[in-house]
Each structure stands twice: as structure tokens, then as C-alpha cells.
Amino acid sequence: MLRRDTRSRSWFREDLGMFENAMPRYEVLSADAMAMLDKGWRRLVSEIGVEFMSDRALELFRAAGQRVEENTVFLDPEFILEQVAKAPREFDVAARNPANSIHIGGNSMAFGAVYGPPFVRQGEVRRDATMDDFRNFTKLAQSFAVLDSAGGVICEPNDTPLDSRHLDMTLALQTLTDKVYMGNVVSGVNARDTIEMGAILFGGRDVIEQTPVSISLINCNSPLRWDDRMLDAQFEYSEANQPVVLTPFILMGAMSPVTIPAALVQQIAEALSGIALSQLIRPGCPVIFGSFLSNIDMQSGSPTFGTPESGLGLLCTGQIARHFGLPFRSGGTLTSSQVPDAQAGYEALMTLLPTFLAGANWVMHSAGWLEGGLVAGYEKFIVDIELLQMMQVQFTPLEITEESLAFGAHEEVGHGGHFLGAAHTMERFRDCFYRPLLSSSENYERWMRNGGVDAAGRATKIYQQKLDEYAAPPLDDAVRAELEEYVGRRRKELGD
Numbered sequence: 001m002l003r004r005d006t007r008s009r010s011w012f013r014e015d016l017g018m019f020e021n022a023m024p025r026y027e028v029l030s031a032d033a034m035a036m037l038d039k040g041w042r043r044l045v046s047e048i049g050v051e052f053m054s055d056r057a058l059e060l061f062r063a064a065g066q067r068v069e070e071n072t073v074f075l076d077p078e079f080i081l082e083q084v085a086k087a088p089r090e091f092d093v094a095a096r097n098p099a100n101s102i103h104i105g106g107n108s109m110a111f112g113a114v115y116g117p118p119f120v121r122q123g124e125v126r127r128d129a130t131m132d133d134f135r136n137f138t139k140l141a142q143s144f145a146v147l148d149s150a151g152g153v154i155c156e157p158n159d160t161p162l163d164s165r166h167l168d169m170t171l172a173l174q175t176l177t178d179k180v181y182m183g184n185v186v187s188g189v190n191a192r193d194t195i196e197m198g199a200i201l202f203g204g205r206d207v208i209e210q211t212p213v214s215i216s217l218i219n220c221n222s223p224l225r226w227d228d229r230m231l232d233a234q235f236e237y238s239e240a241n242q243p244v245v246l247t248p249f250i251l252m253g254a255m256s257p258v259t260i261p262a263a264l265v266q267q268i269a270e271a272l273s274g275i276a277l278s279q280l281i282r283p284g285c286p287v288i289f290g291s292f293l294s295n296i297d298m299q300s301g302s303p304t305f306g307t308p309e310s311g312l313g314l315l316c317t318g319q320i321a322r323h324f325g326l327p328f329r330s331g332g333t334l335t336s337s338q339v340p341d342a343q344a345g346y347e348a349l350m351t352l353l354p355t356f357l358a359g360a361n362w363v364m365h366s367a368g369w370l371e372g373g374l375v376a377g378y379e380k381f382i383v384d385i386e387l388l389q390m391m392q393v394q395f396t397p398l399e400i401t402e403e404s405l406a407f408g409a410h411e412e413v414g415h416g417g418h419f420l421g422a423a424h425t426m427e428r429f430r431d432c433f434y435r436p437l438l439s440s441s442e443n444y445e446r447w448m449r450n451g452g453v454d455a456a457g458r459a460t461k462i463y464q465q466k467l468d469e470y471a472a473p474p475l476d477d478a479v480r481a482e483l484e485e486y487v488g489r490r491r492k493e494l495g496d
Contacts, residue, residue: 017099018148020107023395026357027319028312033261034323040265041272042077049074050224050273054231060280075273083276089325091286093243094211096201097178097473102148104215104243104288104361105327111388112149112182113141114332114368114376115217118156121339121370121377123460129155129376131165135172137368139470140381140463142177146388147367152182152217154368155376161496166190167487170197175480178473183216183242188232191216193490195240200482209241212286215362219292220248220270222255226277234274238281245329245362246274247290251303254296260313263293268320275326288362291317291330303372305334306347311354318358331355332365333384336372340380340456344370345387352387356395382459386438393434438462 029037049072052058058068067074090105102110114137120129134157141150150173157165166184173181174197183194198213199205218234221227237244248270250256256263275287294310296303304310314330321328332355333348348369355363365373366388368381398404409424419425425432438458440447453461 018102019109019111019146019392021109021356021359021395022107022397023356023359025318025322025359026315026354028315029319034319037261037264037268037320040261041268044224044265044269045075045077045080045273047074048224050226050269052226052231052277053228054226054235056235057226057231057277060277064280073273075276080272080276083279084272084324084326086279086283087275087287087326088284090327091243092211093180093215094202094208094213095178095180096174096213096475100148100179102180104286106361107359108361109356109359109363110148110180110361111146111363111366112151112180113137113147113154113381114365114373115151115182116153116156117368117370117374117376118158119371119375120155121375121380123379123456126338126375128158130159131157131168131172133157133376134169135176136378136467137376137381138172138176140466141367142179142473143466143470144367144385146385146392147179149180149182149215150177151364152184161491163494164491164496167193167197167490170194171483171487174198174201174483175475176472178475181214183214183233183237185216185218185230185233185237187229188236191233191236195236195242197483197486198242200486201479205240212242215243215245215288217290217364218244218246218274219290220246220274222248222250222270223266224270226274231277234278235281238278238285238287241282241285243286243288244274244278245288245290245364246271246278247292247329250293252293252295252309253298254301254303258295258298260309260316263313264316264320267291267293267317272324287326289317289321289324289326289328291321291328293317293330294334303336305336305369305372306350308350310334311350314351314354314360315358318360327361329362329364330358330360331363332369333367333380333387334365334369334373335380338371338375340370340377340383340459344380345383345455348384348387352391356391378463379456379459382438382462383455386436389437390434 051071061073062068093102095101120133133155137154138150141147184190198208202208216237218230248267252263256266271289278287293313317330334351335344335347337344367384368376370377370380406424409422412422
């Protein structure tokens, strides 16, 4: 059931409190184009095959009647479709605050922060990310209702031991937020720790297997190879019925041919082969059709983001995922810019607009992405929150009723008057329009009197204020103590 939030003028699921994109989907592929893509991925999986660098995975495929040569599996397309059909079209993920639980699939869109950068940018300073940064970004994600999740590796805390930092990150996500979080996928060991900590937080392994509590990103080593560490994590999560996002990592010209159709065919082959494996591990376990699709600069070889090609690929991906009856992940606020400048803004919008037009169900990198994903930016985080809030308003259907036509206001004002003081206006002025978080509409003189601060400077003040105002969501002391004991014990066992 949908309800209207009059403060933000967005549509939310009443039972889960999240954004529903009720607008029509923007579909760009004809029936003939879809048929050509279908022919392409079938040839790729059956003639070229897909590498799985895991004996367990190879054995599952072999036992299911697929041809295996060394690490390459030559897949029957009809077998893949049989496996894909076992995956749920939609599913729920529980947060420890039930009001923040999410639904994946259908019209639901869930948004998480940036994932994976080893560096951060704070004003003019670019430096290695720390655990304090990780906690700060987690707090910021908790502070903005427009984000459904802090994500997973919001930044890579380089000041903590490599073997055990996943414990600190998971603990922060579980205690500093009460939203859905992402699981660690560096290894099967890390995945097991995430699952064990989820069981502690939610009251047992049987509870989290009934309704999943984390989402985890499993990236393909494109082209056409699934690596052992990712597969080890995939086995753990799928066995525990925790959803995984099977995501080809494609930069056209480097990890795929340069043409968008070739990249789409490769993306289908890779994503569906990974989804088929999850269904062999545990039939019916939740999965998400993942897409990370952009291109490189053919002059420098550098990855580029917010490009027209990536936007078009995103629109195609949404149509393809719906064709297979799968929820999908794509989009965000991606940019190649090094700082939160005009380029960062327009490239982010070039990715975020098709994200909404395509109706992506799980949107990573929704806040904070800079410099091709190498940097998590504090100011960029706030810029992206503004963009995300504005897009949710723009993708809210109009309510056209007798009341909204406001005929009575015309009777009151008459010809040549103004509506500023009309009763209709006075009743609605507080929430009739979107109120910006970041943008300035001051006249020049007032703006100058207030310091002439640009958007990046205003973003600095906002994130600092949010961190000052942050209050941790309540958590049972016994649960917190059990989580901390687990982290301490595992840290010692891992040698840190």
C-alpha cells in the first residue's frame, strides 16, 4: 500500500517506509533488439563459456549436467533459464528498525551510499580513508531518510588491520545505523563473520534465513570469469539465504568490446551464470541482477562515469532485467571528477536520471562517489543527497483532484492579483514545494552578505552539522555486548 509523505512529497510503501517509483519505465529496446541480445548471450555461454575459479562451483555445474573443461563451464541456455526461474521476483530485507526494512523488486527503489573507495576527500584535502571516516559516513547515512542503507565498504579504513577490519566495519554498520547493511565479500571467512554477526543482531541463524538481513555484492572478473574469493563469499551468503548482487564489472573498451550491444550481451551472460550458481547452491535464494556498466576514455585509458553510453546501457539493463523477471541493481551518482564541482554534479545526474527512468531496485553509490570511485567525498555526499531527494520528488506522480485544481483560489484572487496571501497558499506554503537542503536561491546581495559561499562550502557546513547532531539509534545492551565480544574474539583468532 502507498501513502504520501507531505513533507518530501514522495511516495513510500506504508509497510516499509521506502520510495516507490510509480512512473512508467523508459524502455529503449525493440522486440527485434531484445531477440538479437538473446541470441548473443546464448552463444556466449554455450560456445565461449564462463570460468568459475572454484572446485565447488564446477562440481555443482558438472552434477547438473553442464559441460566442464578445466575451469570453464559451457552452459546450456535453457538450463540457465530454468535456474533463473527459481529466483524470487521480489523479496524483503529486514533492518533492525522494522521501519527501515526494505523491499527489493517491483516498483521499490532502495538507495545505499558509496562503496569501496580507499581515499576520502574533505574540503581541499584528499587522503587515505580511516575507520573514523567509515564511522562518519555511516552516521551521515543514518541521518538522511532518503538513504535506505549506509551500504557496505563505504570507504576502506586503511588504519585498521586488513584481516579483521571487516569486523569493525560490520559492527559500525550494525550499531551506528538501524538500516539494512551490506555484507563483506573479501573472502568466505569474512562472509561467515557477517552472517554470524547478523544472527547475533537479529536473534539466530534461523531468523535471518527466514527473512534476510544483509545484501552482498559479488563482482564478476569481467570478461567471463568468477574468481575464487568472490565465489567463496557467494556460497556462504546463498547457503544462508542472504541476497547477493551478481554484478558484471564492465568498462567498455577494457573489460568488454567497445559497442554497447556487445557489453549488454556479455553482461547478461555473466549475471545469469552467477545467478544460476546461486540457485544450484540453494534453490529459491534471493538474487539481484547486477550491472556496473560504463566505458573508458579511448585516449587515456582511464575509466569514465556519467557518460551518455553508461546512461543508455543502464536503461537497457532495466528492460533486460524485467525481461528475465529479476530485480536489478544499477546506477547511482557516479562521476570521474576529482572534486565536488560542476562536472561532479552533471555527471552524477547523467547517471541518476536513467537510474530512476529504468526503476533500479537496489542503487549503490547513491551518495559520496568521487574520482571514478577512488574517493568518498564528504561534500559530494551532501550534493548527492540533494540530487536524490529532488529526483524522488520529480518521480512522484501528480495528484490531480478538485482540491489540487484550486478553483476557489481563483475566486478569491480574481483577475490580475497574486496568490501569495490566498487561503489556498497559506494552507500549503510550508510543504507545497520541495525545500532544498543545499541549494541557494538568495539574491546576490544577500548571498554576499552571508559570505558568498558556494555549494561545496555549504555542503561542508551541512555534513559537519549532521555529525554534530547525530544520535545513535537504540540497541539492546546485551546484543551490543555479544557483538563486541564476537568481534574481540574473532580479532584474536585472526591474529590481529
